[in-house]
Amino acid sequence: MPQLAYVDGRISLLRDAHVHVEDRGLQFADAVYEVCAVLNGRLLDWPAHIARLRRNLAALFIDLALSDAALALQARRLIAANGQAEALLYIQVSRGAARRDHGFPASPRPSLIMTVRRFDFGQxxxxxxxxxxxxxxxxxxxxxxxxxxxxxxxxxxxxxxxxxxxxxxxxxxxxxxxxxxxxxxxxxxxxxxxxxxxxxxxxxxxxxxxxxxxxxxxxxxxxxxxxxxxxxxxxxxxxxxxxxxxxxxxxxxxxxxxxxxxxxxxxxxxxxxxxxxxxxxxxxxxxxxxx
Ligand SMILES: Cc1ncc(COP(=O)(O)O)c(C=O)c1O
The missing domain is CATH 3.20.10.10 (D-amino Acid Aminotransferase, subunit A, domain 2)
Known part of the structure; x- marks a missing residue:
């Protein structure tokens, strides 16, 4: 089964998934992330991961306009589409793409990417x-x-x-x-x-x-x-x-x-x-x- 990725609302083949070259995650590491375990197709400790992600977003003043429920839905959609029962879900939220300048852009549009990679917990x-x-x-x-x-x-x-x-x-x-x-x-x-x-x-x-x-x-x-x-x-x-x-x-x-x-x-x-x-x-x- 081909690997899929989620970028700002769209699921596509991992090899076709791209972010903007001026994404602030790439330019400044102006981004937060989570890694969640997927076992038996189910997310482990999901509420704790979401709570930590929200705390980190707040600490960096990144306003992700997506509810916890919507984020969970998109994550589960990607996990199901990837079809891996044992995997790692990677979630990254950056401040978004903007002309390169250290200070925050005036109207940032955070970017959300997610990938799912097979992982062998049995090892x-x-x-x-x-x-x-x-x-x-x-x-x-x-x-x-x-x-x-x-x-x-x-x-x-x-x-x-x-x-x-x-x-x-x-x-x-x-x-x-x-x-x-x-x-x-x-x-x-x-x-x-x-x-x-x-x-x-x-x-x-x-x-x-x-x-x-x-x-x-x-x-x-x-x-x-x-x-x-x-x-x-x-x-x-x-x-x-x-x-x-x-x-x-x-x-x-x-x-x-x-x-x-x-x-x-x-x-x-x-x-x-x-x-x-x-x-x-x-x-x-x-x-x-x-x-
Ligand atoms: C620096 C650091 N410490 C600790 C951990 C363990 O955190 P968690 O139990 O949430 O995976 C991680 C996980 O990536 C880490 O990067």
Missing amino acids: RIAQQARGIAIITLPDLRWRRVDMKTTGLLANVLAKQDARAAGAFEAWLVGEDGIVHEGGSTNAWIVKDGAIITHPLSASILPGIARASLIALARSAQIVVVERPFSLDEALAADEALLTSTTAPLLPVVRIDGHAIGGGTPGPVAARLAPLVWGEITRQTGWVPPAA
Whole structure:
């Protein structure tokens, strides 16, 4: 089935879909985005993604004249037309096309694009069983990374460094030695049975998978602590984890070559995994393949 894309109200073949060369998303990264999981043809955590998109649009003063219901309808239309049961829905809203000038155009017309790409969530089950390796890098990003904007150059370079090192992710560390988050994931450590993650602030993205894990862990009486932790603390942790829409829960077993928790996934990760996949099954009906 050919891949389709949505651009400002029209669905067309992905290869024929275009935006204007003076779109401000392209010129200035003057745009926000969301990535949502589609499992069993259904959207996971849709209300949380829409709420975050609306918050980011408001923060950038982008006025998208489309209701939540209309956006959901268009997203579902594109997912159905693409015919992929397991996929990622990408939504991007830019301030629109205008003559190149840093200040806002007088009458901006935001542009909305959406794509759907097949994605294999089942691969995460094998990675979960083995655990993954990460590297660490200085956090070179700007100071408002809580906004999910398309200005991702520092993340792109960090992820490329991770790839070159044969690692799954790069954790971005502040000048004070505090681990903020990964290039495209939130970061966690486990100490004495409690799971610890950076509190919501301007230095991390408020991940939807992060919020989901907090709620699931608390409902299972696992202690969740939202506080900064240092790289030294991470290296001495019992376990480490990462979360994101595309990797709902992965144990980190190696940081910069140092084994964490003996180098194999630990008991807290093993307790959390069925909660995470169980919630995905509850929402979408998708059942993970056996490990
Ligand atoms: C920098 C960063 N942190 C965290 C996340 C995880 O967010 P979510 O759980 O909403 O996918 C992402 C997702 O792309 C990200 O780009």
